[in-house]
Amino acid sequence: MAIGLFEKVESRRGLFGVEKISLIYGLLTTALIFIMFNQLHDPIQMLIGRAVIMGATLILMYLYRLAPCKATAFIRIGLQLGLLAYWYPDTFEFNRIFPNLDHIFATIEEGIFGFQPAITFHQTYPQLWISELFNMGYFFYYPMIAIVAIYFFIKNFEKFDKFSFVIVTSFFIYYLIFIFVPVAGPQFYFPAIGLDNVAEGIFPAIGDYFNNNTELLSGPSNGVGGFFYSLVETSQQVGERPTAAFPSSHVGISTILMIMCWKENKKLFAGLFPFYFFLCGATVYIQAHYLIDVFVGFASAFGIYTLSCKIHAKWFSIPVFKIYDRVVMEYVNPTTTTNSKRN
Numbered sequence: 001m002a003i004g005l006f007e008k009v010e011s012r013r014g015l016f017g018v019e020k021i022s023l024i025y026g027l028l029t030t031a032l033i034f035i036m037f038n039q040l041h042d043p044i045q046m047l048i049g050r051a052v053i054m055g056a057t058l059i060l061m062y063l064y065r066l067a068p069c070k071a072t073a074f075i076r077i078g079l080q081l082g083l084l085a086y087w088y089p090d091t092f093e094f095n096r097i098f099p100n101l102d103h104i105f106a107t108i109e110e111g112i113f114g115f116q117p118a119i120t121f122h123q124t125y126p127q128l129w130i131s132e133l134f135n136m137g138y139f140f141y142y143p144m145i146a147i148v149a150i151y152f153f154i155k156n157f158e159k160f161d162k163f164s165f166v167i168v169t170s171f172f173i174y175y176l177i178f179i180f181v182p183v184a185g186p187q188f189y190f191p192a193i194g195l196d197n198v199a200e201g202i203f204p205a206i207g208d209y210f211n212n213n214t215e216l217l218s219g220p221s222n223g224v225g226g227f228f229y230s231l232v233e234t235s236q237q238v239g240e241r242p243t244a245a246f247p248s249s250h251v252g253i254s255t256i257l258m259i260m261c262w263k264e265n266k267k268l269f270a271g272l273f274p275f276y277f278f279l280c281g282a283t284v285y286i287q288a289h290y291l292i293d294v295f296v297g298f299a300s301a302f303g304i305y306t307l308s309c310k311i312h313a314k315w316f317s318i319p320v321f322k323i324y325d326r327v328v329m330e331y332v333n334p335t336t337t338t339n340s341k342r343n
Contacts (some may be wrong), residue, residue, distance in 0.1 A: 008245075014061055016077060016164075017161055017200075017312055017315075018163075018164040019076065021168060021169050022080050022172075025172045026050045029090070029094075032179070033046050036149070040097070046090065046093060051130075053083060055151060057079070060072075061076065070153075078149075080164065081145070081167070087172070088244065090175075091175050091243050092241035092243040095179050095180070096208070097211060098127075098208070099182070100183070100184060100205070100207065101182055101246075102203070102245070103205045105183055106290065106291050108290075109201070109291060113291065115282050116186065118186040118187075118291070121127075121281075122285050123220075126220075131220070131229055133270075134277070134282035134286065135232045135280050136278060137278025137282045138288075139231050141254065144272055144279075148163070148260065148272075149164065149167075159264070162309075162312055163260060165258065166256065166260070169308040169312070170253060170301075170308050173308070174253070175244075182243065183243075183246040183293075184210055185242075185247055187240075187288055188214070189206075189242075190217055190287070192209055192210075215241060216242075217287060219233050219236065219287065220285070233322050245289055246295040246296065247293050247300050248283050248289045248294050249297065250279060250280075250297070251280050251283060252300050255276075255298055255301035258273070258276050259305055277281065283297075
């Protein structure tokens with residue numbers, strides 16, 4: 001099946017929906033920067049980053065006007081999807097100045113289950129093959145997003161804009177929660193209070209400890225490690241921050257992906273489901289999340305998906321992609337087009 005990368009498409013407006021929501025998020029967080037200016041570590045750098053993103057977005061919009069085709073549309077939308085990796089650690093720059101809330105969540109976890117699932121889970125199932133399955137699932141989080149994005153781009157280009165809008169909007173909703181609900185997760189909180197306290201069920205408040213400390217507990221290797229364990233451990237050590245634990249956006253976003261796959265292509269849903277299953281389990285297995293983060297992440301996905309779709313339908317549902325020959329036909333034979341619409 002031909003992809004038609006250079007097949008001409010037409011946009012009647014300047015910005016795609018996903019670009020609009022990205023700029024809105026950028027403006028909202030810019031306002032927060034000015035409000036918290038004296039408390040942030042490097043507000044100037046944060047403002048520069050936003051200016052660069054806005055500039056790049058506008059430049060790509062201009063280049064698209066010069067060559068409106070699938071390839072340039074993919075670059076525009078791909079940039080916004082790729083920038084999610086920038087916006088994630090950016091949440092830490094805000095919430096690091098607030099008192100940490102992990103002690104509340106760890107206490108709730110202990111009260112519900114009588115133990116810490118993030119500790120007990122991997123201790124109960126230390127086998128290498130189990131560890132590798134869960135780490136594989138966790139590692140495939142971003143590849144899953146890429147696979148579904150490419151599917152829509154190739155198989156259903158008309159829905160590619162909506163897919164990207166829903167995913168990016170959902171991420172931003174979770175990011176706003178992360179900014180104001182500073183929960184780091186077991187892999188950061190447990191080493192901060194000491195594993196002896198965890199074993200005894202003692203979970204002290206640590207205030208703004210993570211404002212200056214970002215020690216990360218290594219993932220449970222049980223002395224054997226493994227290929228996917230090494231991949232996850234490396235990515236965690238490089239890109240993880242003490243933020244974004246509640247609710248689990250890994251579970252939330254991947255659930256939204258699965259909802260979209262179920263609606264679009266049941267075979268794609270079935271092919272990705274094993275990765276989704278192990279990804280959800282891995283969030284607790286590798287100690288990135290409390291179990292309650294997973295439950296709330298799953299439950300919130302349905303509401304956030306519905307909200308994102310409604311926002312897209314009401315505010316941003318415009319004919320971003322129209323195959324060029326259809327646009328030409330409207331001008332060449334408008335009477336025929338009008339009659340066909342009436343019929």
